Amino acid sequence: MDFSKFLYNISSVPLNLLDESIPKSKYVPIDLSESNQELKAIDVSLVSEFGQFINNYLKEHDAVVAYGGYLEERNLYKRSAYFNSQANQERNIHLGIDLWREDGTSIYAPLEGEVQGFKNNTNYGDYGPTIILKHNISGVTFYTLYGHLSLASIKTLQIGKTFKQGEKIGALGDAAINGDYPPHLHFQIIKDLQGFTGDYPGVANKDNLEFYKENCPNPNLLLKF
Template structure:
């Protein structure tokens, strides 16, 4: 019997571009963005300053005649050095990004890509953390998996309930601004998770080198689903 491949399953769910943002935004209006430590342009940017990073991202979007910048899966980023949340002495430094970021203005609506139930939600308030976060549970062809939506607005979780049902294409949330989203320029952190490991309203979105092989298996590239390239 052929061994089940979760990554191939995610890639095969939909053969076409899958949008978790406003459906009026076309695939052609997305551009790639490199925030890795190997991007020399960032040497001239204080990536720890929300306004400076936001200006860089907005200029990049405008220069590419786009509405959304995306990227970040497995990027090794310097931005996390600003926060003890990722660099406490009790753990290895975490600086490798496990989701995909969709950079667009605050209040942008977020939509669920599949039928889902709310597994959990939480306001993760550590500096540099997700802020308001929702985790959805999906069951497709008897395969259960989860999607995480981080950096949302506070109102996105105000009246939410565990077990609440969302239909495919239904609005789930809106994006938060830097006052609630962990102090980042507005963006959605979207992550696919096979095993939540008993987490509730939170799941690591950044890995250390030591743990990376596990997370690469448990959190496949969201672009296998989104198909933005």
């Protein structure tokens, strides 16, 4: 089975992670790759500077949501030993799509699913509070991951809880809880969780990229930006 084609064919219209009343004209793509010269002028390790960059970008483009980042090679992760713990194995290739908006923003299930796991991943630069949903569509099982949420999003959550499509699953956390980033959602599709619960790598290195490209296909197959 062509998994990417299957994902794309799940819906003929874009699936929503944020309030569906936000017009798509208010979404703008953003480049956070190491090749973006504008990023080199700021210290992305300082959440205040990074956050101001995001906010200015949204204002300049008359937008309320900035999105992007799948397979983007980023310098953002150099600040944390969590992504650089093995010699010559720097993890800096992003495996999800990020949606940048203010903390407290509600996040909705794009598809019906049940909670496979949840966890507060507290490493510096990590996801912070995270939820993983399990989906079964036409006999095909796969997972979606939601990172950088608020603590309240997982406080009373239970494994196996079912969320209907369009039901609120949580809200974005602030820098104090979300791994020290400006508020945003990390959304990722995962074919095989490989035994993880409430966590899964969201950044890869070049050596294992081909595996992760297959196991974590482009979320835009569902979101259709």
